[in-house]
Amino acid sequence: MIYFLTVCVIPRRDALANDDAWRALCQTLKRLDKWNMHCVLMMPDHIHLLTAPSERELSVAAF
Template identity: 40%
Template sequence: MKTANAPASSRLRKGRTSIPGQIYLVTTVTRDRNRVFDEFEAGCALCQTLNHLDRLELVRNLCFVVMPDHLHWLFTLGERRDLSAVVRMAKNNSARSLGGSIWQPGFHDRAIRREEDVLPAARYIVANPIRAGLVKKIGDYPFWYATWL
């Protein structure tokens, strides 16, 4: 079986399903872990892209945090939508607005199957900048969103 030698991005796709109305936690990383989003304008551009996808009803954003070299994004997948296509759109649109290829191929996703798991996942996401030592309190970090606040 070739799975062991397949690129990591190929292994990430194995078994992936898209269920409209399902809540997903997606994590994706910049190419070579470059700290693209240390730049304020770049972080703003990605936040605008995610909010635009919400306005188009491709997703309903529940929570996200843009870290210097990766994104954690919790959302409900829109009706008749494909998870991979939505993530590809987010990556392509943000890369285009920043003038180049910034993302590594693939992404990690986890379907949140129980309602009681949604808020802990959101808390984990929002606390990322604190755990990384970027800020002491989340209100000091510019690139996050949570629908509950």
């Protein structure tokens, strides 16, 4: 199972358009050891993730 997730900043503003936000995202994704990241795209106000659980029984709710 592969999931396409979108996470948005509320209210929509350019909160992610900086190096600190990118570093924080990378550090957070490294801690998600039960998920395989296939693609990550960070835009100024949202993030797209293409991810799959490393264990078949995990659901997106476990993300």
